[in-house]
Amino acid sequence: MAFEFHVAKNGSDIGEGTKQNPFLTINQAAGVAVAGDTIVVHEGEYREWVKPQNAGLSETRRITYQAAEGEKVVIKGSEQIQDWEQVEGTVWKTVLANSFFGDYNPYTEEIFGDWVVYNPGRHLGDVYLNGKSFYEAENFEQLKNPKIETEVLDRWTKTIVPAHDPEQMKYTWFAEVDENQTTIFANFHDANPNEELVEINVRKCCFYPEQTGMNYITVKGFEMAQAATPWTPPTADQPGLIGAHWSKGWIIEDNIIHDSKCSAISIGKEVSTGDNFRTKRKDKPGYQYQLESVFLAKQAGWSKEKIGSHIIRNNTIYDCGQNGIVGHLGCIFSEIYNNHIYNIALKREFYGHEIAGIKLHAAIDVQIHHNRIHDCSLGTWLDWQTQGTRVSSNLFYRNNRDLFVEVSSGPYLIDHNILTADYALDNHAQGGAYVNNLIRGKMVHRKMLDRATPYHIPHSTEIAGFAVVYAGDDRFYNNIFIGDDHLEGVGTDHFNGYTTSLEEYIETVHKDEGDHEAFNEIEQPVYINHNAYLNGANSFDREKENVVAADFNPNLEIIEDGNDVYLSVELPKEFENLLGEIQTTQSLKRVRIVDAEFENPDGSEVTVDTDYLGEKRSDKSNLGPISQLQAGKNRIKVWG
Template sequence: MTFEYHVAKNGSDLNEGTKLNPFLTINQAASVATAGDTIIVHEGEYREWVKPKNSGLSKTRRIIYKAADGEKVAIKGSERIKDWQQVEGTVWKTTLPNAFFGDYNPYKEEIFGDWVVYNPGRHLGDVYLNGKSFYEAENMEQVKNPTVQTEVLDHWTDKVVPVHNPVQTKYVWFAETDENTTTIYANFHEEDPTQELVEINVRKCCFYPEETGINYITVRGFEMAQAATPWTPPTADQPGLLGPHWSKGWVIEDNIIHDSKCSAISIGKEASTGNNYRSKRKDKPGYQYQLESVFLAEHAGWTKEKIGSHIIRNNTIYDCGQNGIVGHLGCVFSEIYNNHIYHIGLKREFYGHEIAGIKLHAPIDVQIHHNRIHDCSLGTWLDWQTQGTRVSSNLYYRNNRDLFVEVSSGPFIIDHNILTADYALDNHAQGGAYVNNLIRGKMVHRKMLDRPTPYHVPHSTQVAGFAATYGGDDRYFNNIFISDEGLENVGTDHYNGYPTSLEEYIEIVHENPGDHEAFNKVEQPVYINHNAYLNGAKSFEREDGKITADQFDPQLSITEQGNEVYLSCVLPDDFEKMLGEVQTTQTLNRVRIVDADFESPDGSEITLDTDYLGDKRSEKSVLGPISKLQKGKNHIKVWG
């Protein structure tokens, strides 16, 4: 027998949870709901950390948490503060007993953990005025005399970049804590905080189980915001504002998620497999602890039967300090699609090597498709064990970088994407297939010989071996590469000197004496054919069947009209004359290190015959992500 429980702001936790007599809190419903039950939450703000207690049992016997149809339901990790006293000019303060925060005070807790590179004493707290977040000052002088900062240093590229929404930088806060109280100072300028909506971060999460193994949960239709989430590197516990906490089979759909101090949705690891030991113990590199976490996870039941297989779809995620979606190990076999992710990692109050719209480690068989990702520090970063992963038909624009694949041996597929950032692609991996993409922007190709990383039995978490990243073993077919003034390294010419078949590679290797030393010296084979190079993009020297138009400017632009996004470009007169073949398991060649084919997650052969817009390609069709591209002017809706 299944039940439908109701939660409403006029309810009571002493009620039975019916529509006529609803509960007051979502947690009360969570404490009684079991497999097959549905929890319907009615309109209003719920300031609580929802901690699911019970697990669903299967895809069809799950526990569903949903906002009532047509009703706006917000779950917040913040509390409203009305008690402000004016200190000096436009600076106000509020003093709260530490008991107000319980055992987790975000104004004591600093941004801390492995791979945090820059943090001038900033904390997990935040202050919001009518929904807009402030910036944490480093001292009281900055609160009294805030300056508008229009540019900051991007620590990864060492370039100065614009601050997102720089007018907000004048709104700042600073906190002092002692044994008994926490005092928060804020500069509200012309606003009176006693008359406006002012909120502060209080709780770590909005919807996140305390226990692991809470499986088959659906979370649908909520707004979730303003959580004091901690830094989430791959070597630590990874709580997000929302997430399954080392479980299986969650569906997270149709939500609006924003203002997480660090990460919004986490599908990552838990604490027993390592928790910032590099930063705490300081005795081994983070790389070593990350290796250990993979084996600790195996001992903790990291298998397809127990972990992962989540669906994250149709969500809007924005204004988070570290990640829109994050996960190490716990993300395996998941599907992430139709999400709109933006304004991630742009406040730059802190910085580390784990920031992106989507940042996944060990995304085995994860399918990332049809997402709109823009105005992020980095769009998507796939790091370690990118195997069986497919990134398909995603729209990237106005990011500082679009896509980064690191220290992985494949096979992985990057197909039918639109990448338009000035810095489009970081390829520090091997064994990838880049098919039918539009790539406008800088491309960086690097080897990583000093960090051997695991690879797996295909479609499994079982470790099969370790390998350094030699560079190469990549495939580029049917792509359109576009350079522009001031851009460099656009195209495939960085593979010049690489062999073009496994047979040629083996022959060269065995002309060199030694064992592993020979493999370190010889470039891996690459398979590059039927690409277009426009406006100065450069081709691989041994490529056959290509279009080269050095002086042709396609006038590429991405424009927004409301929630719709359009791609405009001009293509050469001979564009339609060269057609690319549909790529399949049979044409892409097995990857060398893993000795595995490019396949679907279920092990069946894959055929890349569906374009960005969902149209079926003929056996031969035009290059790029959209099969109806044509010579001359193109103006195509690519979102909305």
Template sequence: MGLEYHVAKNGSDNGQGTKQDPFLTINRAASVAVAGDTIIVHEGEYREWVKPKHGGLSDRRRITYQAAEGEKVVIKGSEQIKDWELVEGSIWKVVLPNEFFGDYNPYKEELFGDWVVYNPGRHLGDVYLNGMSFYEAEELEQLKNPEVKTETYDHWTRTTVSVVNPEQTKYLWYAEVDEKNTTIYANFHDSNPNEELVEINVRKACFYPEETGLDYITVRGFEMAQAATPWTPPTADQPGLIGPHWSKGWIIEDNIIHDSKCSAISIGKEASTGQNFRTVRKDKPGYHYQIETVFAAQHAGWTKERVGSHIIRNNVIYDCGQNAIVGHLGCIFSEIYNNHIYNIGIKREFYGHEIAGIKLHAAIDVQIHNNRIHDCSLGTWLDWQIQGTRVSKNIYYRNSRDLFVEVTSGPFIFDHNIFTADYALDNHAQGGAYINNLIAGKMAHFKMLDRSTPYHVPHSTEIAGFAPVYGGDDRFFNNIFVGKEGIDRVGTAQFNGYTTSLDEYIEKVHEEEGDHEVFNKVEQPVYINQNAYFHGAEAFEREEVKLEDKQFNPEVEIIDKGKEVYLSIELPENFESFLGDIHETDTLERTRLSDAEFENPDGSDVILNTDLLGTQKEGKSVLGPIANLKAGKNMIKIWG
């Protein structure tokens, strides 16, 4: 048993840190706690950036930071501002000396970095009125005519469209920074900012070590908010509002995390392996710098023994500009589950190619399950080296897109999920297994022959080779596909023309002489059987056993009642008589390019026999994510 330190608002940093004589700041406790110790923080608001100084030594010898049981503890990256001066109408200003911000002034720091596509001068600062985040104006004059024009960016046409959001057109801020002062202007409309709670974010993070390699830390039970986090691409340092900063074995659980300018929880890389070189140097594509980042990380000790293996569970994460959870390389071997993620990337003050509820690169053997993800610009985006990754029993709804998997060769598994966005699945990958999902939206399928990306020795960070994405080498079993009016590409018909076995593929490839070029001409095998297709969804032309009724409309609906979520779906009379097999390692063909089996992270056989609600199936079962789906009308509680 280690020591127990206490922190309270009536304490002193000159105290002993006991319950009777507590410290005043969490950082004071962080400076003395060592492996095995526990820091208990008592009720109150702590405006500080907690920077752990020591780490634990093993999973059993952790340093634990936790809110006192039954007490509300809030850590904020902001400061309250009371000295506002009325300028004209409802526009107020405050003048702050630059020393107020130290060496990090969010109202001077612009959002910047690789893969930022649209940013009309946005900064990392923000203004909050009673907890509500404002929008940054591009010019001071806009505060007099407070219409917020945001940009939506079409990934495929590379065009931007200005949109006025009528529900969020009122609250704008604008800042000017000179050599001595930072002046912030804000339109508060009917509110007097000196009589309300007005805050501005001033710190980069709320709980994030400055040093790397501080392992085995648990952070539990806090509310954390209002941090001026920077843009976090995979080719740069990736600080979040909270995160382990290139360490191993953190547990982040039972927290409420919100209002991070960019990313909330980061389990990503650090600066030494690359820092926005595409944007700074401009001499090579970001793709090349990302490859160099992978090798630089290997030279720096990117292994299971040094980094990753984090647990992120039971958190509520919302109102962040870029990600709820982000990570490149440092996310390996982690588990992310039972989190409620929403309102990510929906302010649209800026746009880039790294925005999603969960955005991970190189998520080797990462397990993402039982999460509720909704009202995000993109629910989950898994990119590069998605090998041994499993996304299981998650609920997606009201997202612009639900799932994007990109430039990877597998093996990876998506099973027993509910996808309901009109744009349900972006498949720019190969080597996946899609089993027992409900997919009520389109699935876009693309090849990526111009970007060869790494694959690995199974369950390892060791690189085994590189491959482009040829398309195919995917497995679709026991899914329910549901079409929607005006939405095309729902179902598996886009694989028409693909081979259906490795033997057939090899035979076709060798019908003509050649080497690598002949592999570009033949479609990889796909393994598709025992799926259901309703309301216009179309089946793969060579699917032998399927349930198909293009006219039948299941009328899929997700009913959100706050703490509880329900699935409403109607199924045809013959639904219960059409059963699918349970799939496991032995029934899922190995991936062609990475030459690996579908397995659990420990190398044991995977058996996909547990449904979204935790029911274990003993044999053949109905299709889709829930084992007790019936013919006719179903109303099933899926969360809460």
């Protein structure tokens, strides 16, 4: 029999957990709820780390944690601090016994781990004034005289970009910790911290099981914030503010999640499959340890039957230092959709190679669609083993980069997306299909001949082989490319010199005797047709049918109006002269290295016939993500 337990701020943990006699803490309910039960949490602020102790048993026998309908429920990893003492000018301090933090003191824990590139001594702690996070100073002098910058360096793109919030940079904190106590100094400027809401990070997570295998859990309708989450590379434990911790079948939906020091939602690996060994041992490159983590994961039960298949939908995720959604290995067979992700890694207090709105490794059969991702250091990064993955109908804008696919052999499908950053696409992979996208921005295409990465038997975690990225074996159909005077590589001309069929490739490879040498030298086939190239975007020299309007400026804009977002774009009259064909498993052809077809996760044939707005395409329809685009001016609602 399924039970409904209630939690309320007027409850008691020696209560019965009924609506009339509720529990006081969510954790008390988590200790008694079993498969099929529901935990309803009523309005209020809950400062606790919720640790599910029991698992659901199936899709129909879940354990559901949900906010009471129409009530605001907030779970925080912070504590309110009200006893501040003025030290000097606008600088105040609070002194806390180290026992206040238990066995996890965020003010001694530094940002640490594999692929951390830049960290001038920053920690996992944070200070918040009325919900707004401070910047950590490197020393006491910098605390008194904060450096305010209107422009900052984006360390990946090596470009100067506008600072996210220059005014907020003046609010700084600095901590000193000895064997007995932690002293936190903060520059509050005109505010009196004893008269305002001031909070500090205390807990690592807000909702995260300590044990693995906590399957079939639903978390719905909460606001969760202010957790001291650690750096989450693919070679370490990956705790998020909320996460599944190496489990199966979670649903995380309708939540507002913000101010995680590093990652907000984690569907990633656990500690036994690697623990920052590159940084700790220094004896092998991180690449080697990442390979080892894949095999360790197989030994730990990494399979469709035991891991992954999560649903992350309808969440708002913002103001996090590293990732909105992260996951290595544990993300397999998941679906991520209708999420609004923004302001990720824009404070730039630290930097490393594992930062994005969505950052996934081994995203086997993961479906990422209809998300709005903007104002991030990087929108979405699919790294290693991107196979059976589909990125469809997502809106990207004002990111420093929009999309990065790295060291993967496919097949993966990128369709009906709107990519508008000045730096739109990094393609360091092979075996991809880019269909009906709008791409306005720099495109970078690279080989990766020094890192052979695994590929899999289709729709499984079984490893079929390893391959380096020769580049190519890509498909570009029905896209609109938009260039600009200051943008590089927009279009498909970086494939000039590539073969255009598997037959031509094989014939060219075998003209001379030898084995692997020729495969390293001959360019893989590419399949490119029916694209539009505007405002300086350049076409592949063997493309048979396209539209080229080199001097036509579409004046593309993404316009926000409240929660609604509009695409404004002008298209030349030639645009309607070329119609795109619907792409299917048959027309996209198999990818060479993996010897696999473009398919749906269930193995059925894929048909790319539904546009960004959910409209069915006719057999011949206009290019780009939205079938109703036409010559002349267009203004179309794309979110809201």
